[in-house]
Amino acid sequence: MEQDSNPVYKDERYGKNRELLYKYNPEGNYEKNVGFHEEPERVILQQAWDLFQERIENARQKVLSGKASPLLYYMEKSLADPMNLSMMAGIAFWKVKLHLKPSFFRHMSEKSQKKYAEALNITVEQLKKVE
Amino acid sequence: MAQDKIILNYTHRQAGHCESGATSNLFNFYGYDVSEPMAFGIGNGLYFSYIPFLKLQFAPMISFRNFPNTVFHRSMKHLGVDAQVIKSFKTPKESMDALDRNLEKGIPTGCQVGCYNLTFFPPEYRMHYNMHNLVVFGKEDNLYHISDTVMETPQVLTWEDLARVRFAKGAFAPKGKMYWINHINGELNFKPAVKMGIQRTVHDMIKIPFWLIGAKGIHAMARDLKRWPGRYGNEKTSFYLGQILRMAEDFGTGGAGFRYIYGAFLKESGNLFINDELLEAADMMGKTANRWREFTYIGARNCKNRSKPEEDYGMLSDILHEIGNMEEQVYRKLDKIVL
Secondary structure, three states: OOOOOOOOOOOOOOOOOOEEEEEEOOOOOEEEEEEOOOHHHHHHHHHHHHHHHHHHHHHHHHHHOOOOOHHHHHHHHOOOOHHHHHHHHOOOHHHHHHHOOHHHHHOOOHHHHHHHHHHHOOOHHHHOOOO | OOOOEEEOOOOOOOOOOHHHHHHHHHHHHOOOOOOHHHHHHHOOOEEEEEEEEEEEOOEEEEEEEOOOOHHHHHHHHHHOOEEEEEOOOOOHHHHHHHHHHHHHHOOOEEEEEOOOOOOOOOHHHOOOOOOEEEEEEEEEOOEEEEEOOOOOOOEEEEHHHHHHHHOOOOOOOOOOOEEEEEEOOOOOOHHHHHHHHHHHHHHHHHHOOOOOEOHHHHHHHHHHHHHHHHHHOHHHHHHHHHHHHHHHHOOOOOOHHHHHHHHHHHHHHHHHHOOHHHHHHHHHHHHHHHHHHHHHHHHHHHHOOOOOOOOOHHHHHHHHHHHHHHHHHHHHHHHHOOO
16 A cells, blocks of 8 residues: 555645554454555645644734734644643733733733743744744 | 663564554563554553543544553553553653663663654644653663654654653643553463453443443534534534544554554454454454544545535434444443453
């Protein structure tokens, strides 16, 4: 079942890794094969990645038009939701929700900024604007 | 910190599932041949839960496996092996020092890590998922040699990277959890272990009186799948369906949400004890797993909007109900087997 590693993915970094997959054949034996995933799995993965890309782009537009704080963009970029981010940074959930709004983001304490920057693996200066 | 070079004589074998693969490789290091399906079955890794009110990556949480570290802990307990688990450390430094001490003693050590910051992973694997397992089997200065059963070859990580993934934050945070085998005495006695493993799995899958766990959970999911299009609209339903399939097929399940691995376990133990009923159950499990595969094929067509008109969510829901019934029959059969 060796096939082309990459027929569905739009980004060619994806789908390079071969996995061990089990099969049950009609003769009643279990087989192990090392190979690439078949098309259905790639389709559903691509679906998820399309959604993530869309969310990131939406967040970027929102930040540029001033409806949300840059934190939203970096949160979506790291595939997290507010709950995840709150756990990663160690900041209360309701505070994270407020920091996603520009007006609250502007008055954020330096301590929180540092926490976010560390959790998202960027610098504090980067956190203040989107590229 | 000792700067010498330690690389243990550890064989890396690729496996379908990270934790049972790690367990089986650890057994192999001590000279006992325990295959991956055997470790998975004895360690009672099979499970099903559907939790619609918790969201994982923006879709309902569906799990086909047991909680992290169950496979290692239970397989050691059932086989009567002297093993140790340290659940948490206070600081990364402390945990890395404990790891170094283990390596100096010549013990390969398993660690629970988060996927998001693992540098050697391909980008599509790097989600916020904190229940991944790998085995550290050597170090050179700042570099650690890692055996990750999802990858084909052993990998290396630096001290900082390893400390970061071992202390990943978020749901089910690993907190530096690590585990290893102290020593094994004499022959392993498989018969009682297999019996205990099967009993526990049967209990988990059909005897828990809660409607979202086990075979009942599959039926609950099937009922909800029919309601999703009316409630959330087509786009979201398609994404939710995609989530079911992703949990079942991608990232180290061995295919069909671990059902193939469990079937292989039943087959292997049936051959080991020459028990026809176990072989029959293995056959039933294989057919169920093939049915899961069919579900994936049709579901993926649905996600791509390429499905035929009769393959709508109603039909997928019917297939899930059928799978639920098939699985329940397997467990009822296993329940009656006397080993």
